[in-house]
Amino acid sequence: MSPPSSGTDRSRELGRPSDTRAAGVAERFDDASGPVDDLEYGVVTPPVLVIGAGAAGARVAIELAESGVDPLVIGKRDHGDAHTTWAAGGVNAALGSLDEADDWTIHAADTLNEGHHLNDPEAVELTAREMPARIRELDEWGMDLDRTADGKINQRYFGAQSYRRTCFVGDRTGEAMLETLIDRAQELEVPYRENVMITRLLSDGERVSGAVGFDVESGRGLVFRSNHVVLAAGGFSAVYERHSSRDDENNGDAQALALEAGASLLDLEFVQFHPTGMVGERYGEEWDGRLVTEAVRGEGGRLYNAEGERFMERYSPDQMELDARDVVARAIGREIEDGRGTEYGGVYLDISHRDGDYVRERLPRMVERFESLGVDITEEPIEVAPTAHYTMGGVDVDFRTGETGVDGLYAVGETVAGVHGANRLGGNSLAETVAIGKLVGEHVADALEAGDTDPELTDDQRAVTEREFQALESLADADGDVAPRTLLAALRELMWDHAGILRDEDELRDGLERLAALRERTADLGVAGDRTSKSFEYAVDLSFSLTVAETMLQMALERTESRGAHHRTDYPETDKEWRTNLVVSAEDGELAIRRRGVGEPSRSVQEALEEGYELDYHHLE
Template sequence: MASISPEDHFLHRSGRELNPAVDYIHSMTKTPPNGSDTTADDRRTTTRDPSTAGIENRLETEGDPESGGGLEYEVVTTPVLVVGAGAAGARVAIELAESGLEPLVIGKREHGDAHTTWAAGGVNAALGSLDPDDDWTVHAADTLNEGHHLNDPDAVELTAREMPDRIRELVEWGMSFDRTADGDINQRYFGAQSYRRTCFVGDRTGEAMLETLIGRARDLEIPYRENVMITRLLSDGERVDGAVGFDMETGDGLLFRTNHVVLAAGGFSALYHRHSSRDDENNGDGQALALEAGARLLDLEFVQFHPTGMVGERYGEEWDGRLVTEAVRGEGGRLYNAEGERFMERYSPDQMELDARDVVARAIAREVREGRGTDDGGVYLDISHRDAEYVRERLPSMVERFESLGVDITAEPMTVAPTAHYTMGGVDIDFRTGETGVDGLYAVGETVAGVHGANRLGGNSLAETVAIGKLVGDHVASAVAVGDDDPTVTDGQRAMAEREFRALADLAASDGTVPPTRILEALGDLLWDHAGILRDEPGLRDGLATLAELRERTADLRVDGGLTSKSFEYAVDLSASLTVAEAMLRAALERTESRGAHYRTDYPETDADWRVNLVLSAGTEGLSITRRGVAEPSPAVREALEEGYELDYHHLE
């Protein structure tokens, strides 16, 4: 691993020698250019694995194994590497395979175990099954309104136009959407939607979608490697030539050599104390990898707090923050405070519980803050007024989950409170190509920013994965050139990878007193307290100061269990998590207005002059933040905006 330069803005020196953990966690310097004259010994043997035809696997050994100094790692060459195995990564890979390529998809978990499965309520497409007046322009207008017009209009329109075809495609591949009595794909309301537009499979839509996509990928025999963690991209800041990581089951190093890397690694909502993700997912690794490789980040201040996460001792710590799908409110669920008031009448008498997520989340936070919450710090979500069989049919997973906890939601309310759920910010890309501005590096899904603006419209996360995923896959396929199927591995690239392997080994050997989980938990509390639903300048500055203290605590990091342990995985996560947390705090401090999911109590109004995106870049002087104007939508979408479509709540009464 390269030494850390004095200018490195992520390194907080305290006058003492840094241990390997600090050196690794704070390393954000540029990697050496690919033409580095650092050479590796001529010591390699080559084997091919017949189970992955077209993908080359080599076993490399650094140093002299007989003297005990050997470092074994595998070299894999592939035309395209897709990092992330959720819906976005799968859809990119399917498009590549249908174009005649053989990409390699890698994921942190077992095949099919991706965060997409947690998106329960549905996916948006203007099919008009129940409301024939709905069309893609109204879908786009709703998305722009919900995003407070910070969205990339081109990205929004591409998504809205593509989605009817993508839904029909999923049906062709075997996805069994719920149907109306007439046999059409059924659709439900989600918050802030003008029409019933959300297609669903009960309340397990994301799981059904991922199963369908993986089934299609298997039909196409797309190679996949599970339990792989990427820790660094091979980049000189101008182009990417592959990625470095390790096998989480064996601890062996992995060097992926490719001219095309697609990041589809999710968001960073799990950095918060209360969140709807698994603790080992959505920790910002995709954004951190891209930033370090030379890409820009966009809109990191916008974090969506879903109004209804589980809360209360009755459910246990394991379920704290877990999502209660918006489909509950979409099917007529009502919110009550501890005094029995249906309080959304005060905040949104027209759209009630189905107003925008940021509006409902702030309303719940205010009820709790003003003493009208439950003893557990939440409110009640009740759907018991609906027919019990209807609830069981439309919300089977919710019924089953709460029954396992001793709650019958067909007869009694659930206790809920806001939870960090989704990140609108991410990598800055061209949505027609997925390009990041770094040659060979592309991004897609929750890893990127642009579709959702300042707040995401419910049902659009799954929509973005397949709509934009197809477009990115199509472009990357056209960019693959002769020779990309078996790219040469240079000595400089091997040297860069071997530095990373040594750094990981040093990190795994950290023998201090502070486990990484303790720092991650403190980071979660920091963000919840200082960059949560309500923010202000003193709190954000305190958050940055506390973040610096957390960085210092990594000097005493302890990793137990070596390269295959959860302790080591969390230690690696720290590098990405601290990086993205700093970027998010700085962006939130910079935006001196309230807009969408970003609410500043010291600047409570929306300021027309702040209709700009904040672009973040990493350089030798630290993080830089610049402002960029937002483009205007097409005439057709402007017309839909001017019509002023909005939710007609009476359908649910």
């Protein structure tokens, strides 16, 4: 297998007719244009604009189309090439295929426990309650879910879950889900435009009226005039040096856009470091941090240090390798820090004790990937270390509607905060996309009014649009000595060093000082005048990442306790007084942080919590 594919390669791999489909859709819109210093820009007027073409955006669009609305979905890459495809291990739904005692209330209880009770209980319950129906829906739409011998949808163990609840398609579940959603969207003739990057939302702080961006292939400016905009553009794990995303994805676009538009952000201090990322020094820098799916541990994989000790026996003797991700990641980090790591800075993950044919059947992508690197995982261990993987924090929304507090602006998926609390339960990211995506689609369809079908671009909106294009022109013409990618690399190193798995006040404050110095260096950016270059795209990414990194550092400094994925070595205990969310907004150009109390679960979920359900790892032995 080659290194992680480019957007074009992934689009072809999924068999998406990207060029012809995109061209056909473009003809359906009134594509007017106007000059800005000789820059032509297109004006597109969909009733609903969905920014992000992964599972969350696709599920919103499907619901809109089934309700008779014709949305436009735009993506930063070729259609079918979204971060959803990297979620390999599975998707949660309390079907009870193998463990009949499981139900949605226990799924919700596990989610709240894993989130250290900072989750929005209503969001958790909506997700858990919806998921059995959403999985059966995906099954009906053709998702090739693994089956038991008697034909039921199969389920596997995932970390910190009380029962086998994770449905899967080998170790390519996210890719299979996205293929299924795209096929359904194409059946409904949902329009999309690919290779479009949004740089600004049209908003007066109270109401959104569209978005401004550019075509990354042609460099042409685009303005999307719409009274209803759905942000589904992912998270911000790529602000870290070791991360499981590609470098040009998950840079905080959605969160920075929402904050600038007048929305609030929630709990950005909670970033999940997946325990098992690939070790670049062993497998090549292009693979550094790429995810080794939790399914390897879910199928019985064991962790060993360089001394041959199965070290999770020290940290979690009951749940072992299937304890919560934050627990396992910190355990690995501690083994490496204490000198018991490999020469390449990792630990060993070994599934060779399982039958080779079983491993090849259940983990085909992992087998293929490591075979291409000269490693047979059915016979020998692989080297892994923690990697920034998922961001629990994001835009603050009402989960019943997706509303952000800015009229007409909605958000869904990893873009938002609330379902996962302080740490995400493995298998819940894909679940949230389709469970909440359907509900948001329903609400937006109901919210449409007659004037939303073909909104006009007002003079004021045109003026804001043209100022944004002028700013992009100036950025493209920047002729300084510092490459945007250099500053992005420096930012990622800063965040890894100062806001990684272990944090303290001194490191966080130093990180903020270094961040301020990085901002000053942006005055000397060199982009070379080409709006189709990666350098220009990285310059735009940098602006988003700087905003999100500063917000996250400030919120991590504010939370003086350890909870879930946020571990303060100077405040190592969980403080019951800190069972509160942190909400941040931009006020007069400054970040304003406030606390907000957390709600309580329903009686039925509280009863499930009181029962104390817990995974018995030794079922796997």
